[in-house]
Amino acid sequence: MQSGHHGLERFLKRLLLNSALSEAEQSAILSMRATEVQVAARDDLVMPGETVDQSTLTVEGCLGRFDLMRNGARQITSLYIPGDMCDLYSVVAPTTGWGITALGPATILHVPHADLRSVATEYPNLAFAFWRDTTLDASILAKWIANMGRKQALARVAHLLCELGVRMERAELGERREYRLKITQEQIADAMGLTSVHVNRSLQQLRARNLIVTTGSLVSIPDWDRLTELAEFVPTFLLAGEAKADRPS
Amino acid sequence: MPRFFIDMSDDETFSRDDAGLVFKDVEEAKNAAVATLADMAREALPDGDARTFLAIIRGEDGGMLLQANLTLKVTSLVPTNTR
Numbered sequence: 001m002q003s004g005h006h007g008l009e010r011f012l013k014r015l016l017l018n019s020a021l022s023e024a025e026q027s028a029i030l031s032m033r034a035t036e037v038q039v040a041a042r043d044d045l046v047m048p049g050e051t052v053d054q055s056t057l058t059v060e061g062c063l064g065r066f067d068l069m070r071n072g073a074r075q076i077t078s079l080y081i082p083g084d085m086c087d088l089y090s091v092v093a094p095t096t097g098w099g100i101t102a103l104g105p106a107t108i109l110h111v112p113h114a115d116l117r118s119v120a121t122e123y124p125n126l127a128f129a130f131w132r133d134t135t136l137d138a139s140i141l142a143k144w145i146a147n148m149g150r151k152q153a154l155a156r157v158a159h160l161l162c163e164l165g166v167r168m169e170r171a172e173l174g175e176r177r178e179y180r181l182k183i184t185q186e187q188i189a190d191a192m193g194l195t196s197v198h199v200n201r202s203l204q205q206l207r208a209r210n211l212i213v214t215t216g217s218l219v220s221i222p223d224w225d226r227l228t229e230l231a232e233f234v235p236t237f238l239l240a241g242e243a244k245a246d247r248p249s
Numbered sequence: 250m251p252r253f254f255i256d257m258s259d260d261e262t263f264s265r266d267d268a269g270l271v272f273k274d275v276e277e278a279k280n281a282a283v284a285t286l287a288d289m290a291r292e293a294l295p296d297g298d299a300r301t302f303l304a305i306i307r308g309e310d311g312g313m314l315l316q317a318n319l320t321l322k323v324t325s326l327v328p329t330n331t332r
Binding site for chain 1: 255262264265266267268281282284285289292304
């Protein structure tokens, strides 16, 4: 199999978590054109309403999808870690209703829609893999809405820390009980619909109960079961090992 | 931009802010603290008839700058024997 940009390899690894892909299909992913770009913290890569002809893959760092209010307030609607293709949707919806921003310094890959479209047309199984990938994104978003509408701040923040732990572990970027989180309290607040003061207070409470230990950007979770209990975290929404067997026959 | 330390209490739990948060000025810190008090009141379980939510803002030198209270008070308007 040919080797591609290491960012594309991360994307492939992410797809393989939920989709069984043949060698030809894997090679097709790795042979897509990709342009690496270094971005600074708080760079807005796509503005809501913009029309794009490429998708953004996170290679290093953390990106977010966001919406912007008239008064400048932001709501972060998704968080993306290395291997995540932030706006795979834009292949079929190039005029975006969302923006993409760098939450810290990041390395990204721009992948042309033409290439994504071409591999999906040639290999229907890849179209299913993309479909499953965007479904995972929508599933996380639905969980966020439920948490924001119905959970207290403490459980919301705890749930996010559990979610990121499982995602980091699956992406082989850390372990669910210990990983590096390179986003600010303000950004967690923008994602969870809270004030930064409330996020700060929630983190203090989690620390005081020894549910989390933070050292710089390192988050440690001494007792996973207690934290998931508090957060009402059930990882089903992360669609682990979702049907790999729906290959068209 | 300056850092402010905002301690919060909901009558049950007092959480002292040792990390602090950066705001443009004390006015912005106050707005965030007041919005948080309102969120805390919304989250509070209706157990008991009175509850006070408190925020204290400290500056970088440790000096107290501002205090904000939000009081939730429930008063029954019928005699207790008919409740």
